[in-house]
Amino acid sequence: MKSVIKEKVMVNNxxxxxxxxxxxxVVRNTFASCVNITPTSNNETKYLSINTTKKYLLYIHVPFxxxxxxxxxxxxxxxxxxxxxxxxxxxxxEIKILKRKDVKIDSVYIGGGTPLINEKELRITIKLxxxxxxxxxxxxxxxxxxxxxxxxxxxxxxxxxxxxxxQSFNDEILQQLSxxxxxxxxxxxxxxxxxxxxxxxITNIDLIFNIPNQTEQILRDDIKSAKQLGVEQITTYPLMxxxxxxxxxxxxxxxxNEQKFYxxxxxxxxxxxxxxxxxxxxxVVDLSDEYVSTHEEYIGVGSGAxxxxxxxxxxxxxxxxxxxxxxxTKEDALMAKxxxxxxxxxxxxxxxxxxxxxxxxxxxxxxxxxxxxxxxRKELYLVKKLDVIRIEEGVIYPTKFxxxxxxxxxxxxxxxxxxxxxxxxx
Numbered sequence: 180m181k182s183v184i185k186e187k188v189m190v191n192n193x194x195x196x197x198x199x200x201x202x203x204x205v206v207r208n209t210f211a212s213c214v215n216i217t218p219t220s221n222n223e224t225k226y227l228s229i230n231t232t233k234k235y236l237l238y239i240h241v242p243f244x245x246x247x248x249x250x251x252x253x254x255x256x257x258x259x260x261x262x263x264x265x266x267x268x269x270x271x272x273e274i275k276i277l278k279r280k281d282v283k284i285d286s287v288y289i290g291g292g293t294p295l296i297n298e299k300e301l302r303i304t305i306k307l308x309x310x311x312x313x314x315x316x317x318x319x320x321x322x323x324x325x326x327x328x329x330x331x332x333x334x335x336x337x338x339x340x341x342x343x344x345x346q347s348f349n350d351e352i353l354q355q356l357s358x359x360x361x362x363x364x365x366x367x368x369x370x371x372x373x374x375x376x377x378x379x380x381i382t383n384i385d386l387i388f389n390i391p392n393q394t395e396q397i398l399r400d401d402i403k404s405a406k407q408l409g410v411e412q413i414t415t416y417p418l419m420x421x422x423x424x425x426x427x428x429x430x431x432x433x434x435x436n437e438q439k440f441y442x443x444x445x446x447x448x449x450x451x452x453x454x455x456x457x458x459x460x461x462x463v464v465d466l467s468d469e470y471v472s473t474h475e476e477y478i479g480v481g482s483g484a485x486x487x488x489x490x491x492x493x494x495x496x497x498x499x500x501x502x503x504x505x506x507x508t509k510e511d512a513l514m515a516k517x518x519x520x521x522x523x524x525x526x527x528x529x530x531x532x533x534x535x536x537x538x539x540x541x542x543x544x545x546x547x548x549x550x551x552x553x554x555x556r557k558e559l560y561l562v563k564k565l566d567v568i569r570i571e572e573g574v575i576y577p578t579k580f581x582x583x584x585x586x587x588x589x590x591x592x593x594x595x596x597x598x599x600x601x602x603x604x605x
Contacts, residue, residue, distance in 0.1 A: 216494070216517050216599060224511045226280045228488040229478070234285035236474040237277070237308070239270065240481035241294040241301070242499075245324065246361045250387075252419065252597045254483035254497060255292045262499060266482070267300035269503045271307055273480045276510050278311045282478065286316035295325035298333070305337045318342060323362040323371055331375040340381040342414070343372060348404040349397045352390055369408060376409050381460075383412035388444060389437040390418050398440055402447040413451065414458045415444050417590050419597070441583050455535050456577075456585045475528055475546075482512075483600065490524040492517045497603045515603070525549060530592065533568070534585050538575040 229235075243258040243266070256262070277284070287308055294301055305317060318340040326343060334341065345368060346356055353359040362368060376382050384405045388398055405413045417437055444457075451459035479486045479495065482502040486493040495512040496502040505512045519527070525547060532538040540551055552559060559575075562568050567581040577585055 216515050216602065218515050219513050221509070223513060223516070224509075225478075225486055225488060225491075225493040225513050225516075226282075226511065228491055228493075229280065229282055230489075231281045231283065233476070234283040236477040237274075237284045237287045237312075237314075238477055238479040238484060238486075239274075239287065239289045239294075239304070239308075240479060240484040241266075241270075241289065241291040241296070242482050243291065243296050244293045244322075245296065246357075248361075249357055250418065252593075252600065253290070253292065254600055256499070258293075258296050260297065263297040264300060265503070266499060267297060267304055269506050270481055271304055273506050273512065274304070274308060274311065276506070277478065277480070284308070284312040284314050284478075286474075287312075287314055287318070289317070289319040291320055293322050293325060294319050295321040295330065298325070298330055302333065302337060309337070315339065320344065323368045326371050326375050328374050328378070331378045334379060338379055340383060340412070341375075341379050342383040342385055342412075344385045345372075345405075346385065346387045347390065347393070347397070348401050349393075352393060352397065355390070355392060365404070369404065372408050372410070381411040383414055383458075384408070384410050386413065386415045387418050388415055388440045393436075393440075395436070395439070395443060398443055399447060402444065406447075411462070412454075412458065412460045413448060415441075416457055417441070417586060419590050419594055437587070438583050441586055442579075445582070453536065456582055456589065475531060480512075483603070484512075485596070485599075490519045490521070492519070494599065494603065497600075522554075525551070525554065529555070530585070530588060533575065533577055533581075534589050536576075540570075540573045540575065 240254065241263075242253075242255045243263050244255045245258055247255060247257060287305075289301070289305075301319075305319075308314065308317070317338050319334070319338045320342045322344050326341070331341065346358065347353055348365040348369065350359060350365050353362070353365065363371075372382070372384070386401050386405060402413070402415075448459040451461055452463045453459055476488050477486065478488070479493075482495060482499055483497040484495045486495075493513055494515040494517075496505050496514040501514070502512050505514070528543070528547060529538065529551075532543065543549075543551055559568070559570075562581070563570070566578050567584055568575050568577055570576075
């Protein structure tokens with residue numbers, strides 16, 4: 180009997196190892212084959228790919244930080260007010276162009292960088308967006324340095340969800356991430372957050388798991404601290420690796436507990452509602468906390484912003500002066516694009532839908548004009564056999580193991596996007 184049980188465990192372990200390896204390879208290979216970046220000509224524009232009868236999520240990128248964290252892979256510059264004041268003015272011009280093109284917006288996500296680094300200009304920009312598009316669903320990122328009570332109060336009526344990049348409440352981990360001196364100790368960060376919880380409808384804490392030297396107990400303590408602060412939402416990202424943070428990771432011992440840590444997160448947050456595979460809320464919410472998973476298509480404005488429209492990836496100019504010049508002279512900061520094959524568009528949509536928790540086959544087929552079970556017959560058969568998904572009454576759900584697989588697949592997708600950033604940052 181013991182030998183039979185042992186054999187079943189070994190088989191299941193081999194299935195999981197094969198699935199993990201395959202999932203990473205599929206995303207990596209698919210991304211490499213479908214993202215064939217080509218420069219755009221002077222007269223090309225992304226606006227021709229916008230459907231004026233649809234409503235889109237608007238992603239606004241603010242590429243400024245006081246400090247450049249070594250593990251972060253996002254597009255950013257060291258902040259000074261001269262540059263950021265000028266940048267926000269250009270950003271507002273790009274937003275006005277969207278309105279002139281009759282673009283419809285139903286939600287907004289402001290990321291960075293650190294959007295709150297120039298609070299006055301940010302508030303002016305948000306007010307413009309609300310006026311032009313009559314939108315209330317607005318999320319904004321920040322770091323712990325920019326969450327004093329007065330500043331957050333001034334965001335009332337403008338921002339519904341404030342996402343604070345804490346990453347960890349462990350002082351040793353904060354030192355390792357070069358955040359301790361910049362943002363303060365764990366206790367100092369907790370005090371700041373405790374003073375602003377409840378001012379806005381939703382306060383979110385971002386945590387990273389699978390950091391080098393992070394232990395199971397550190398992770399449990401991080402989640403416990405976040406819950407004790409009473410925030411409405413907790414988001415947990417795996418540490419992602421790419422060319423942009425290779426020098427940081429090279430000096431660290433890679434943590435091999437990613438799957439174990441993710442299961443601990445789900446266990447510790449089982450009393451929360453799952454928004455997607457790495458975001459959890461005390462109550463069910465419909466804010467766009469992870470725009471890639473909640474919107475099949477989105478429009479990005481700002482330096483280095485991406486837009487995904489009609490199966491095409493559009494890339495804005497990264498250099499600040501080039502970005503400004505393109506908006507002034509061409510009314511579009513577009514500098515490069517990549518067009519996906521139809522099968523890649525479907526695969527991306529499947530990944531995004533399942534990352535959000537489920538995929539209704541009938542609705543999916545109508546939306547994309549496909550027969551999913553026929554188009555991906557072999558793939559669906561394989562992932563069912565590997566216990567990655569289950570299908571009930573026409574709806575595909577990820578299994579417990581499938582949820583973890585989606586986490587690493589989405590992380591691999593983001594790493595692929597980092598390769599695009601690295602290409603243009605050079």
